[in-house]
Amino acid sequence: MKGLFSWLENRTGIGALAKEALFERVPGGARWRYVWGSTLTFAIMVQFITGVFLWMAYSPSASTAWESVYYIQNELTFGWILRGIHHWTAQIMVVLLVLHLVQVVIDSAYRAPREFNFWFGVILLFITLATSLTGYLLPWDQKGFWATKVATNLAGVVPIIGDDLQRVVIGGADYGHHTLTRFFALHAGILPAALIALIGVHIYLFRRHGITEAKPATRVGALYYWYLLAVGSAGLAVVAYLFKDSNPPWVLWVPSLLAAGVLVRIVFLHLHGKDDNSARRPKRDGMFWPDQIFRDAIVCFAVLGAVLFFVFWKGTELTSPADPSQPYNAARPDWYFMPLFLMLKFEPFQGEFGLVLGAIIVPGVLSSMLFMMPLIGLKKVGHWVNVVLLYVLIGGFVVLTVMAFKKDSSDPAYIADVTKAHEQAERVNELIEFNDGIPPEGALSLLYSDPLTQGPRLFATNCSTCHAYGYDDDGNALDGANKKLIDKQSAPDLKGVGSREWISKVLTVDHYQSSKFFGNTNFKKGKMLEFLVDTELEEEDVTGLAAALSSEAKLKSQSDIDNNDTKLIANGFEWMGEDELACVDCHKIKGEGGKKGPDLTAYMSRQWLVDFIGNSSHERFYGDDNDRMPNFLDAVSAEGEIKQGKLDQKSVELIVDWLRGEYADK
Amino acid sequence: MNKSLPSEPIEPDDPERRQFLEKTVSIVLGGAMVSVPVGAGIATLLAPLSSDKGGSLKIRLASIEDLPSDGTPKLYQIVAEKKDAWTKYPNKPIGSVFLRRIGESKVVAFSSSCPHAGCSVDIDSDGSAFFCPCHASSFDFDGITQGKSVSPRGLDALEVDPDLLVKGEVWVTFVKFKAGVADKVEV
Incomplete structure (x- = not known):
């Protein structure tokens, strides 16, 4: 065994390398505040591991990206944990980056001779953000799609090269397969490779110059850190308080208690006049292994704990598949881009120049200031300028982020959009389960052939100019998509069309003449109304007639009562006959009868409705008596002209199936 | 945090014991935290092991009259719903099957996948035998290896439903078998 080790050592020098890596002197002893670089290394390692495994299941194309992520999230064993760790580690990494930066700046570890290391660190910061940004698109869901659209449009406003830059980034004039393949190559190839290379340089430079030794002149007392911790946890508590309505109570209590604990500690330290042990007495030097690594390991473990906590608490969102025709108004960038997102709404950033100013110049200047820090900090005054600048930046970041989220959480339109997006995401999952898989064209096609999703949209666009679909609590007519009608309702309410209830109402004079039915059409006067007024149907008659007519619709929701009430239905049909109410004088019923009124054979069945919507001026329906109902499918007029329909066959079928309640339902 | 400060720099009570503790904790935590992402990853990687087998599929391929009466095999594509x-x-398309009519009423079916290494078996140029172009295995029309074939077994016969065959319909149960072994093992 020993021989093997010495042979390995002789040929590779691996032992010496390990020694070199582990047995690094830590001047002034190991400290908790040195852990941030290690936590970042750990986080990046986690991202690499989980990223490679996700890669094995991910498929970057416009018709498979969402689908493969759906598979990872919902079907692959432990896939949701894998994706959850990757997602939440990316979030926490941003926090760790900021902590690392703060630590370096307040310890003035960016000063000569460590300028280059600082610069590499800042570049690493930007590469990490770029990796997050590219990763956000990869699930190809509504959220990532629309947020990335905004981000790449911002690239388009870069002076001179903007248009070309945008075209190169998204791989063409429009978003599609090549946007995904490019973003994926960036996210999983180029950017990680750059990260590894630069981290190598970063750590090499760090080791070359060693840990910034705590010199008395630049020493920052432990009390300073306790104050920072107090401000940090109090800030967190304030933020938690601002959003206390949307979180469980402990989200407020934990940072509050932490802040209180830190304050007690500070008071204690003041009372005993020991602001910092190490400031008074130089601590013995420590070693990287095991003194510092021990602290690193504990904090890294806590980081992982936090990640897992979020994976289980919040889960990992996958909104519905990207749909360029359905604007997703709740699209937001990842939370750490929210300040920029909000900033662009402010007045100084209006207009074309404003956008360039807000999206490019301001972030550019701030980044440049970050880069300049080692030069500014050469003098002691400069150092304090840097520290103040950093705190102002972080403070501004926090305030803008809170403002952005606060604004959203009190915006009913935003909340409605989020709710709609969630419902749609759930609907896709339902459809996939119902279909036992996703069609080769992709998951979006399921939504597009789903009456429950498309019916309301098509109805709102094409039918609600005249028709209503139910009413809200205040009695306002609705358009199918839960919005109030823009124009006055001028044609029947179609909610529950064909059901016994709906038909019963049609057979009552009041409803028939009301604006909820024919009140605002030519049919408010006519033979049918005369009939209803003259006949004065009994409630019993109405029940029977409605049961009979409604059975022709063959509604899924009524299959049980249609099957049970055979007697009632048979009676209803009998009453319609010549000897009783004589409906057949005007209407065809079961294929027999007059032609003056609409044919009631298979009334409100799928085919009847499709034909009716297709062309209600057909002699089978209203003929020349038709009021304003357009033909929605191609039709030939009495003069032999072809009248182009407003919709295609599939859309009409979707509306009909939705109206009739014929869709995949649990 | 000691209440009474000694005037000397603090000496750990027992540096070796402290270091041992630190090392143990570091290694245990380090192992634990690497195993979480790696474990989740390995679980997804090995997920195919617990997924369902391919299974079998019974499918109608032809009428008996469609098959040449002289016993020449004919290749049929298997097209099915597939997840x-x-x-x-x-x-x-998930595979293909050779059908061969023997006499008036008998039909045999062979999977076109070579039992040697899974290449696609074809009929040789002079139309007298099955031939696999990859490693030159040859099988007679009864599926039995002939000549210097490297295949460890003959072509895999598939079940033809006898009851439906009586009615003139050729229904075959399509199954896949493990390549490279002497026994016919379903996969």
């Missing part, structure tokens, strides 16, 4: 990870294909 591939997340995608459900309504009609996807």
Whole structure:
């Protein structure tokens, strides 16, 4: 065994390398505040591991990206944990980056001779953000799609090269397969490779110059850190308080208690006049292994704990598949881009120049200031300028982020959009389960052939100019998509069309003449109304007639009562006959009868409705008596002209199936 | 945090014991935290092991009259509904089968996948035998290896439903078998 080790050592020098890596002197002893670089290394390692495994299941194309992520999230064993760790580690990494930066700046570890290391660190910061940004698109869901659209449009406003830059980034004039393949190559190839290379340089430079030794002149007392911790946890508590309505109570209590604990500690330290042990007495030097690594390991473990906590608490969102025709108004960038997102709404950033100013110049200047820090900090005054600048930046970041989220959480339109997006995401999952898989064209096609999703949209666009679909609590007519009608309702309410209830109402004079039915059409006067007024149907008659007519619709929701009430239905049909109410004088019923009124054979069945919507001026329906109902499918007029329909066959079928309640339902 | 400060720099009570503790904790925590992402990853990597087998599929391929009466095998494509990870294909080619009519009423079916290494078996140029172009295995029309074939077994016969065959319909149960072994093992 020993021989093997010495042979390995002789040929590779691996032992010496390990020694070199582990047995690094830590001047002034190991400290908790040195852990941030290690936590970042750990986080990046986690991202690499989980990223490679996700890669094995991910498929970057416009018709498979969402689908493969759906598979990872919902079907692959432990896939949701894998994706959850990757997602939440990316979030926490941003926090760790900021902590690392703060630590370096307040310890003035960016000063000569460590300028280059600082610069590499800042570049690493930007590469990490770029990796997050590219990763956000990869699930190809509504959220990532629309947020990335905004981000790449911002690239388009870069002076001179903007248009070309945008075209190169998204791989063409429009978003599609090549946007995904490019973003994926960036996210999983180029950017990680750059990260590894630069981290190598970063750590090499760090080791070359060693840990910034705590010199008395630049020493920052432990009390300073306790104050920072107090401000940090109090800030967190304030933020938690601002959003206390949307979180469980402990989200407020934990940072509050932490802040209180830190304050007690500070008071204690003041009372005993020991602001910092190490400031008074130089601590013995420590070693990287095991003194510092021990602290690193504990904090890294806590980081992982936090990640897992979020994976289980919040889960990992996958909104519905990207749909360029359905604007997703709740699209937001990842939370750490929210300040920029909000900033662009402010007045100084209006207009074309404003956008360039807000999206490019301001972030550019701030980044440049970050880069300049080692030069500014050469003098002691400069150092304090840097520290103040950093705190102002972080403070501004926090305030803008809170403002952005606060604004959203009190915006009913935003909340409605989020709710709609969630419902749609759930609907896709339902459809996939119902279909036992996703069609080769992709998951979006399921939504597009789903009456429950498309019916309301098509109805709102094409039918609600005249028709209503139910009413809200205040009695306002609705358009199918839960919005109030823009124009006055001028044609029947179609909610529950064909059901016994709906038909019963049609057979009552009041409803028939009301604006909820024919009140605002030519049919408010006519033979049918005369009939209803003259006949004065009994409630019993109405029940029977409605049961009979409604059975022709063959509604899924009524299959049980249609099957049970055979007697009632048979009676209803009998009453319609010549000897009783004589409906057949005007209407065809079961294929027999007059032609003056609409044919009631298979009334409100799928085919009847499709034909009716297709062309209600057909002699089978209203003929020349038709009021304003357009033909929605191609039709030939009495003069032999072809009248182009407003919709295609599939859309009409979707509306009909939705109206009739014929869709995949649990 | 000691209440009474000694005037000397603090000496750990027992540096070796402290270091041992630190090392143990570091290694245990380090192992634990690497095993979480690696474990989740390995679980997804090995997920195919617990997924369902390919299974069998009974499918109608032809009428008995469609098959040449002289016993020449004819290749039929198997097209079926297939689920591939997340995608459900309504009609996807999943394999092919040779059908051969013997006499008036008997039909045999062979999987076209070579039992040697899974290449696609074809009929040789002079139309007298099955031949696999990859490693030159040859099988007679009864599926039995002949000549210097490297295949460890003959072509895999598939079940033809005898009851439906009486009615003139050729229904075959399509199954896949493990390549490279002497026994016919379903996969």
